[in-house]
Amino acid sequence: MITDILDISEQTKLKGQAVVVGSGIAGAEVAVHLARHGREVILIESGRDQFEPSIQALNDVIFAGKRHRELNPNSYYHQYLPPELRGVSRVRQFGGTSNVWTGKWKYLQSSDFEARPWVDNSGWPISFTDLLEHYRSAGKDYGFGDLEAEAMRPEIVALRAKIAAHGLKMSSFYWEETPTRTAVRFGEEMRRLKNLQVVLGATVTELKLDDSCQRVTAISCSSLEGRELIVEGETVILAAGAFETARILLASNSQLPDGIGNAHDLVGRFYTDHPKHHTGSLRPGSLAQEYAQELQYAPKPRFCICFALDDVTQQEQKLLEHVLYLQPIYEKPLERLWRNFRGRPAYRDDNDSISTYRVKFVTEQAPHKGSRVKLAKEPDKLGKKKLEVDWCFTDQDRQSMEKTIKLLTHRFAEAKLGTFEFGDDPPNLETMTDAAHQMGTTRMGNRPEEGVVDTNCRVFGTENLYVASSAVFPTGPSYSPTFTILALARRLGQHLLQTTLVNK
Ligand SMILES: Cc1cc2nc3c(=O)[nH]c(=O)nc-3n(C[C@H](O)[C@H](O)[C@H](O)COP(=O)(O)OP(=O)(O)OC[C@H]3O[C@@H](n4cnc5c(N)ncnc54)[C@H](O)[C@@H]3O)c2cc1C
Numbered sequence: 001m002i003t004d005i006l007d008i009s010e011q012t013k014l015k016g017q018a019v020v021v022g023s024g025i026a027g028a029e030v031a032v033h034l035a036r037h038g039r040e041v042i043l044i045e046s047g048r049d050q051f052e053p054s055i056q057a058l059n060d061v062i063f064a065g066k067r068h069r070e071l072n073p074n075s076y077y078h079q080y081l082p083p084e085l086r087g088v089s090r091v092r093q094f095g096g097t098s099n100v101w102t103g104k105w106k107y108l109q110s111s112d113f114e115a116r117p118w119v120d121n122s123g124w125p126i127s128f129t130d131l132l133e134h135y136r137s138a139g140k141d142y143g144f145g146d147l148e149a150e151a152m153r154p155e156i157v158a159l160r161a162k163i164a165a166h167g168l169k170m171s172s173f174y175w176e177e178t179p180t181r182t183a184v185r186f187g188e189e190m191r192r193l194k195n196l197q198v199v200l201g202a203t204v205t206e207l208k209l210d211d212s213c214q215r216v217t218a219i220s221c222s223s224l225e226g227r228e229l230i231v232e233g234e235t236v237i238l239a240a241g242a243f244e245t246a247r248i249l250l251a252s253n254s255q256l257p258d259g260i261g262n263a264h265d266l267v268g269r270f271y272t273d274h275p276k277h278h279t280g281s282l283r284p285g286s287l288a289q290e291y292a293q294e295l296q297y298a299p300k301p302r303f304c305i306c307f308a309l310d311d312v313t314q315q316e317q318k319l320l321e322h323v324l325y326l327q328p329i330y331e332k333p334l335e336r337l338w339r340n341f342r343g344r345p346a347y348r349d350d351n352d353s354i355s356t357y358r359v360k361f362v363t364e365q366a367p368h369k370g371s372r373v374k375l376a377k378e379p380d381k382l383g384k385k386k387l388e389v390d391w392c393f394t395d396q397d398r399q400s401m402e403k404t405i406k407l408l409t410h411r412f413a414e415a416k417l418g419t420f421e422f423g424d425d426p427p428n429l430e431t432m433t434d435a436a437h438q439m440g441t442t443r444m445g446n447r448p449e450e451g452v453v454d455t456n457c458r459v460f461g462t463e464n465l466y467v468a469s470s471a472v473f474p475t476g477p478s479y480s481p482t483f484t485i486l487a488l489a490r491r492l493g494q495h496l497l498q499t500t501l502v503n504k
Contacts (some may be wrong), residue, residue, distance in 0.1 A: 001190075001191065001193070001194065001195060001196065001198065002187070002191050003198065003199055004048070004199070004200045004201050005199055005200065005201045005202040005223045005225065005227050005229055006201060006225060006227055007060060007223065008199065008227075008229060009171070010227065010228055010229070012229070013200070013231075013232060014042050014051075014197065014230075014231045014232070015040075015042075015231075015232045015233065016039075016040045016041050016042035016197070016231070016232075016233045016234075016262065016467070017034075017039045017041065017233065017236045017501055017503060018030075018031070018034050018039055018040070018041045018042070018233055018234065018236075018237065019041075019042045019043075019219055019231050019232075019233030019235070019236045020034075020042070020043045020044070020237045020239055020468075021044050021098055021204050021219070021236070021237065021238050021240050021248070022044075022045065022046075022073050022096060022239035022240040022241065022244070022469075023043055023047075023094055023095055023169055023182060023183065023198065023239075024095065024097055024098050024182060024239065025096070025097075025098050025182060025457045025482055025485055025486050025489070026094025026240065026469050026485050026486070026488075026489040027043060027045075027096070027178065027182075027237070027239030027250075027468065027489075028043075028095070028098075028156060028182035028185070028186050028493055029138075029182075029468070029489040029490060029493065030194070030237050030239060030488055030489050030496075031043040031190075031198075031237075032186050032189060032193075033489075033490065033493035033494075033497075034493055034496065034497065034501065035156075035193045035195050035196035036078075036103070036193075037101050037497055038195065038268065038503065039195065039264040039497075039501050039503075040195050041195060041197070042196075042197050042198075042199065042231055042233065043190075043194045043196065043197070043198045043199070043200050043423035044199050044202045044204055044219065044221055045094055045096075045198060045199065045201075045202065046058060046092050046201070046202065046203040047091070047093035047094050047095075047096070047200065047201075048093065048094055048200045048201050048269045048298060049089050049093075049094050049183065049199045049200065050093070051082075051084060051085060051091070051093045051099070052092075052093075054224055054381065054431075055092045055093070055201075055224065056088070056091070056092045056093075056118075056353070057380070057381065058092055058203060058224075058380050058381065058382065059092055059243075059244070060380065060386060061376075061378045061386055061387045061388065061389045062378060062386055062387070062388045062389070062418060063137045063388075063389055063391075064294045064388050064389065064390040065266045065371075065390040065391045066391045066392065066393075066430070068303075070158075073150050077468060078104065081100055083101050085099070087294055088100060089242055089434065089436035089437070089438075090243065090244075090397055090436070091098065094141070094183040094186070094198075094200055095183030096182070096241065097436070098180045098181055098182045098183075099181055099183070100179055100282075101107065101179055101180075101436075101482075102175075102176050102177060102178060102179055102300070103175075103176045103179075103180065103480065103482055104173045104174070104175055104176075104480040105139070105144045105147075105173060105174040105176060105480065105482065105483045106147075106171070106172075106173035106174070106480045106483055107128075107131075107135050107147055107173075107479075107483060107484075108128065108131075108161070108479060108484050109128070109171065109476055109477070109479075110127070110128035110129075111311055111400050111475035112128075112247075112321070112401075112475070112479070113123075113126065115273065116314075116315070117365055118315070118318035119320065119367070119368065119396075119475070120367065121366075121367040121369075121474070121475075122366075122367065122474070122475050123474065123475070124444065124473075124475070125450075125451075125455050126369055126455050127472070131484065131487045131489070131491065134486075134487035134488070134490040135147075135483060135484075137490065138483070138486045138487055138490055139174075139483075142486075144174040144176070144181070144301075144483075145301070145303060147172055147173070147174060147303075149329070150172045150174075150303045151172050151361055153173070155291070155293070156170075156172065156294065156305070157211060157304075158179040159287075159291050159294060160190065162270050162287060162415065163287075163307070163415050163417070164444050165415075166308060166310060166411045166414050166415035167310050167312070167313045167407075168308070168408075168411050168412075168415060168417075169307070169308055169309070169311065170302050170305045170306065170308075171303045171305065171306060171308075171309040171479075172304070172305050173303070173304055173305075173306065174301065174302075174303055174304075174478075175297060175300055175301060175302055175303070175304045175479065176300065176301050177299075177300035178299045181320070186346060186469050187479040191281070198242075198286075199221070199229070199231075200467055201223045201224075201227075202221040202222075202223060202229055203221060203223065203382060204219055204220070204221050204240070204248055205220050205221065205222050205248075205382060205384050206219075206220045206248075206251055206252045206254065207219055207220075207236065207249075207252040207260060207465070208220065208252075208254075209252075209255050209256070209260070209462075211504075213255050213461075213466055214463050215462065215463050216231065216236045216260075216462065216464055216465050218232050219230070219231045219232070219233070219236065222332065224381060224382065225278070230377040233464075234464060234500065234501070235464045235466065235496060235500050236464060236465050236466070237466045237467070237468050237496075238432070238465070238466070238467050238468070238469070239467075239468040239469055239489070240444075240469070240482050241438065241469055241470075242271070242438035242439055242440065242441045242469055242470050242471035242482065243373055243387055243389075243438050243441065245441065245442055245467055245469050245471045246267050246268040246373055246441035246442055246471060246473060247373070247375070247385075247387050248269045249261050249262065249442065249452075249459070250262065250267055250268060250271060250374065251375065251385060255482050260424040260459060260462065260465065261442065261453070261459040261460060261461055261462065261465070262452075263448060263460070263461055264448055264449050266375045266443065266451065266452050267371045267442060267452055267458050268373040268387075268441050269369050269370075269371075269440075269441070269443075270338075270367045270368065270369060270372070270438070270440040270474075271366065271371045271372050271373055271389070271390075271391060271438065271440050271441050272364075272365040272371060272439050272475070273365070273379040273391065273434040273435055273436075273437050273438060273439065273478040274363060274364065274365075274434070274435035274437045274476060274478055275362075275365065275393075275397075275429055275432035275433070275434065275435070276356065276360065276361065276362050276363075276427070276432055276433050276434065276435040277360065277361040277427040277431070277432045278359070278360040278421070279422070279425045280358075280359040280361075280420055280421060280423075280425070280426075280427065281329070281356045281420070281421050282326055282356065282357040282359050282412070282417070282418040282420055282421070283356060283418050283419045283421060284347075284354065284356065284418040285413070285415075285416035285417055285418040285419070286416045287415055287416040287417050287418075288326075288357070288416075288417050288418050289347045292328070292347060292348065292349040292350050292354060293305070293350060294353060295326055295328060295349065295357070296328055296350060297327050298351050299342040299351075305323075306323050306324060306325045306479075307323070307324045307325075307326075307405055307408075307417075308320070308321055308322060308323050308410075308478070309404060309408065309411070310479065313407065317347065317403060317407070318400075319400045320363065320364040320366060320400040320404075320478075321363075321364045321397070321477050321478040321479075322361060322362075322363040322364070322400070322401065322404040322405075322408070322478055323361070323362045323363070323478040323479060324357070324359065324360070324361055324362075324408060325359070325360040325362065326357040326360075327357060327358040327360070327381060328351070328354045328356075328357055328358075329354070329355050329356050329357065329358055330348070330351065330352040330353060330354060330355060331352065331353045331354070331459050332355070333354050336353065339353075349405055352442070355409045357418070357504065359420060360436055361405075361427045361432075362478050362479075363397075363400075363401060363404075363432075363478055364398045364475070364476055364478040365393060365394075365397050365431075365472060365476060366394050366397055366400075367440065367443075367474065367475055368392065368393075368394050370390070371391055371392045371393075372390050372441075373387045373388065373389050373390070373441055374387070374388050374390075375387065375388070376388035391434070391479045393429050397429055398429055401427065401428075405426070405427055408420075424495055437470065437476065437480070437481045438470065438471075439470040439471070439473040439481060440449070440470075440471065440473055440474070440475075440476060441471045442459070442467050442469070442471040442472055443454075443471075443472060443473065444457065444472045444473070444474050445460075445474065447460075449462065451472075451474065452467075452471075452472075453466070453467050453472050456495050456499075457472055457488065457492050464500065466492060466496070468485070468488065468489040469485060469490050470484070470485050472488065
């Protein structure tokens with residue numbers, strides 16, 4: 001059932017076995033999974049069916065450090081979106097940010113979960129094998145194609161071997177054609193399911209605890225129209241994205257002055273993104289020409305590949321993971337004429353003759369306690385404190401970036417993949433934008449001193465509060481986060497069915 005907070009009278013107290021906050025990839029996944037298994041679920045969503053700028057403004061933050069996501073709305077990669085959604089990195093609408101992105105769906109690598117002695121605070125307390133079955137089942141359900149089979153395709157194996165000889169590695173991802181839009185994907189089912197109630201237009205402002213301060217007993221919600229609602233649940237799952245999840249925990253400070261889960265001052269800290277540079281190009285060499293079919297991006301959906309320095313180099317040189325994407329730019333008519341005039345042969349993929357490749361670097365940041373979000377003084381339209389975002393880098397980030405670019409430039413030339421051209425704008429952390437991949441603000445740890453949530457994504461110090469989000473990522477290896485958000489949400493749904501939400 002899908003309802004609006006305005007349809008519910010203020011005297012009503014909604015109760016569910018599970019209450020999920022947020023209807024993006026993470027929240028929709030957990031809520032529908034639990035409801036399909038017969039649990040009474042309430043899904044609270046701040047946004048509504050249509051994008052509303054006044055609701056979106058509840059996401060506004062104050063920047064203390066590097067500004068976040070000041071993207072040119074006319075940039076090539078936003079052209080598929082309606083103008084009001086271009087350049088937006090987190091969306092407050094039914095379906096959340098899944099309304100806007102045509103995604104790269106990618107597994108993390110097993111090495112991404114391991115601690116690297118040269119990267120402080122690296123290593124996940126779970127391993128790749130803990131997520132593999134969830135990646136596989138989600139990939140199947142969502143129709144992403146079989147990434148493991150793709151990695152073993154003869155052409156991919158051959159190209160991987162050729163570049164490995166030059167200290168490079170590559171991995172495949174599934175490049176989706178249209179935004180996933182959970183509100184569309186699950187909308188009909190959500191309407192039909194009698195044991196799932198979606199409440200739109202309801203913004204969670206605070207979680208209330210019992211006297212022991214270990215159990216969430218009630219969730220306060222407000223709407224911009226002034227409507228208030230209290231929701232109760234046995235189990236509460238925050239799936240509001242990495243910023244808003246931290247904000248809800250910090251703002252729930254009437255019983256615990258530092259907020260919930262914040263006994264060790266970790267909520268909101270270790271915020272990382274993937275600094276992104278996309279103004280360079282690659283003049284393709286003979287290997288790129290030979291494998292043009294493998295490097296093409298269209299027609300979507302399809303598998304694509306990205307490149308990085310191999311693990312041995314990263315270890316020897318003490319580097320972070322920096323990933324490089326290549327996207328073909330096809331010849332313009334004048335370029336074609338000029339090439340023909342000079343008697344040069346064309347080289348093509350399945351789409352057209354290629355002129356060059358657009359180069360995009362997406363880099364990992366070292367986990368850094370000082371890179372953080374916290375409550376600001378300034379209130380939003382609901383009277384709740386906005387977030388202050390202090391996104392900052394370390395010397396390790398800068399040195400790693402510089403060294404990686406040098407090595408990649410050398411090795412790409414050596415492997416005959418091609419020559420980079422950065423013009424006046426070489427990749428540089430200060431001028432890079434974020435990738436709209438907010439991570440780390442409620443990181444996972446083995447102990448409360450190391451993280452905000454445990455290995456089952458339960459907030460330390462609480463009995464019934466969980467997080468489903470990239471907020472729990474202890475590191476942000478340089479790959480697209482959302483497949484891992486989805487796999488973790490699936491894993492959490494199964495865990496809850498087997499533990500706190502067992503049918504009696
Ligand atoms: C342009 C763009 C391109 C991207 N490309 C890629 C890509 O190629 N690959 C990739 O892996 N990822 C990509 N991403 C990132 C990806 O979109 C996110 O990782 C993913 O959508 C996050 O899902 P989520 O469910 O955690 O959060 P969201 O989808 O942001 O959902 C959070 C939900 O919580 C709601 N909410 C927030 N606060 C409250 C509150 N207080 N009360 C009630 N509800 C609340 C919001 O309205 C929202 O619906 C991209 C993002 C953008 C913007």
